[in-house]
Amino acid sequence: MHTGLAAWHRYMQTGDTALLAELIAPDAVFHSPVVHTPQVGHAKVLMYLTAAGQVFADTSFTYVRELVDGPEALLEFTATVDGIHVNGIDLIRFDLDGKIIDFKVMVRPLKAMNKLWEMMAATLQNT
Template sequence: MVSAANLAELPDILHPQAVFRSPMAHTPYPGAQVVQLILGTVLHVFEDFTYHRELHSTDGHSVVLEFSAKVNGKELKGIDMIRFDEAGKIVDFEVMVRPMSGLQALGDEMGKRLAPYLAAMKGAKA
């Protein structure tokens, strides 16, 4: 899906209560719809995105994917830590990114693109 830049099948593999754990925020983002929005947005933010290595847990329910990319010319490296339930649905998607300059560029760009959604989300909770 990532190499084809087409996440059309993502909803089929997300558990309804999936959680996204951002490298920029302490509080996780819950819900399949939010996870899909974040992953769809980051797919357009990253430039020259490449997965390098894949590590699997012995129980087959977790995978770690090492990647590199650029955001507005800033290079970064990171990992996606993905946990699946018994049915093979994603229940937890956590991202870690380095160095700080790449993380800041990613956070700035994601913030710009997701600001309208986040504002609407905060307004709905008030």
């Protein structure tokens, strides 16, 4: 398994934000399903991914499919958040050192995206 992807899975299992911080490249970019502009830089990407981890904590979040092509991984996930079924993908690109350089999230259906936007906004406001 790709070293960056293995580290991502370790983070997802442990929730260790120190591990996540090490995994993100200084010039990483995060693409949110609801924020129009890409979020650029280590601090912003860490903030968004940490908030997402908090939103999905204590849900049935599970990766159900994984496609890997060189430095890129597409991870399909499902979860149930406030009774709403969420289906989405994390599209992650790693650099040669196994650091995340690009992270894009897509979510469906619209009701799930709206719920996640509401929860992410509340979580980010408290950070």
